[in-house]
Amino acid sequence: MAASGGGFPFLSSVLLLLLAASALIWLVRDYRLARWIALAATLLDLLLTLVMLWRFDSSIQGFQFIERMPWIPTLNVGYLVGVDGVSILFLPMTQLLFVGVIVASWNAVRSMPQLYFSLLLLLEAVTLGIFCALDTILFFLFWEVTLLPLYFLISLWGIGPNRRYAALKYTLFMLAGGVPLLFGLLLLAFNHAAATGAGIPEGLAFSYLLLLQTAVPESTQVLIFLLLLAGFAVKTPLIPLHTWLPVVAQEGPVAIVALLTGLKLGAYGLLRFVVPLAPQAALEFHWLLAGLGVVGILYAGVLAFRQTNLRRMLAFASISHVGLVILGVASFTLQGIQGALFQLLNFTLVAGGIFLLAGFLHQRTGSTDFLHLGGVAKNMPLLAGFFLLFGLAGMGVPGTSGFPAEFLILMSAIITHTGAGLAALFGFVLGAGYFLVSFRRAFLGPVGSEAVGAARDLRTREILLACLFGFLILFFGFFPSWVLELTRHGCEAWMARLSI
Numbered sequence: 001m002a003a004s005g006g007g008f009p010f011l012s013s014v015l016l017l018l019l020a021a022s023a024l025i026w027l028v029r030d031y032r033l034a035r036w037i038a039l040a041a042t043l044l045d046l047l048l049t050l051v052m053l054w055r056f057d058s059s060i061q062g063f064q065f066i067e068r069m070p071w072i073p074t075l076n077v078g079y080l081v082g083v084d085g086v087s088i089l090f091l092p093m094t095q096l097l098f099v100g101v102i103v104a105s106w107n108a109v110r111s112m113p114q115l116y117f118s119l120l121l122l123l124e125a126v127t128l129g130i131f132c133a134l135d136t137i138l139f140f141l142f143w144e145v146t147l148l149p150l151y152f153l154i155s156l157w158g159i160g161p162n163r164r165y166a167a168l169k170y171t172l173f174m175l176a177g178g179v180p181l182l183f184g185l186l187l188l189a190f191n192h193a194a195a196t197g198a199g200i201p202e203g204l205a206f207s208y209l210l211l212l213q214t215a216v217p218e219s220t221q222v223l224i225f226l227l228l229l230a231g232f233a234v235k236t237p238l239i240p241l242h243t244w245l246p247v248v249a250q251e252g253p254v255a256i257v258a259l260l261t262g263l264k265l266g267a268y269g270l271l272r273f274v275v276p277l278a279p280q281a282a283l284e285f286h287w288l289l290a291g292l293g294v295v296g297i298l299y300a301g302v303l304a305f306r307q308t309n310l311r312r313m314l315a316f317a318s319i320s321h322v323g324l325v326i327l328g329v330a331s332f333t334l335q336g337i338q339g340a341l342f343q344l345l346n347f348t349l350v351a352g353g354i355f356l357l358a359g360f361l362h363q364r365t366g367s368t369d370f371l372h373l374g375g376v377a378k379n380m381p382l383l384a385g386f387f388l389l390f391g392l393a394g395m396g397v398p399g400t401s402g403f404p405a406e407f408l409i410l411m412s413a414i415i416t417h418t419g420a421g422l423a424a425l426f427g428f429v430l431g432a433g434y435f436l437v438s439f440r441r442a443f444l445g446p447v448g449s450e451a452v453g454a455a456r457d458l459r460t461r462e463i464l465l466a467c468l469f470g471f472l473i474l475f476f477g478f479f480p481s482w483v484l485e486l487t488r489h490g491c492e493a494w495m496a497r498l499s500i
Contacts, residue, residue: 058485379447
């Protein structure tokens, strides 16, 4: 295996450490030791990615920490990983969210804890692989392998009676989305063979770096764009391919749903692959992206108002917020792309964090139905306070990390798609309405049940976790320039693809 510049293979070490810890868990009998192994591996991985972040040169537009090794030489498929300004921050943010999930699962998982934490580490490893894979087949492998741990995590540790149905629905949706995604990636490889005249399989190319340099006819770009968009839209999720998320939010483990809402892998795939590899088609179909974004913002926002369960409300809120990301991408401006990327990073703190708090609430009361809540703030003021803070960040209140991201997207959208931008502005009002109404019903007023009245507030480890998430939300809100400067050159390179 060769690392760029002969340096330390950071990315491979990050992935292998998690896989080794996942296997090590099976050698211990005490479930308490299993959860400590999971936490220690994730924290050590987080430290490695922070070292990478410290050594990352934000003035370089290209990829760094590149590692390559032949994998299937006869098809020109290789192990190729690396990060740039677009992807570097997703590594530590993802691991921070997994730390939160492990903490949230600390005492909640009583059945088969070794299997649970082992699957969790496997999911963490392949998720990080998605963010750093630079070979399209390697990326697709990581993408598909996420289905295995998620199916079992949802079906075995879900909290609803229909958890197996939710796991099956999620899996079938993702498998269906994988079909156009694979065809789109194969079409890119075949186009490279045709462009070079080398024939098949000699001329096939799956290296993302090589595909960026390969000219694609406009008619082929349209087909590639539509195939990749369809594949990533399922996981994002975009309307009307969103129906799996509310079901999983209702039936699945709340901590796992925090990962699905906090890590928008589909939106990342759209940023990383769809637009850079089919730039002219993306410009041609800007109206489609903007339309999908606006429909998501408004339609999911209206549905969020109608929910009677806190988890389902948050699921529809997540769908609405990701519509704003798509609208930012559709602006095709530097500010819009930086805002979209900032918002994706926010999801790990805001959407992931608020679902973790919903999980803490469910552990204490046994329900997140509004009918069984009410008056939560009286016995659990810390939980209510952090929930409000995260919700305000989701609304884009100044001083929180949501404000600079949403402001950049909104200004770009109004300039490039005025009607869509104004509709998104109305979506902000809608979002504030459904969150504040839900917060009042769940946390304020008289105590709604004996379980709420007897519940205790956040434990020490939960307070520390919420404080860390809250601190980052406020830090990025008051000092957004750190994120914007770190991602600027990567976003400029992304924008340069549109002029090819």
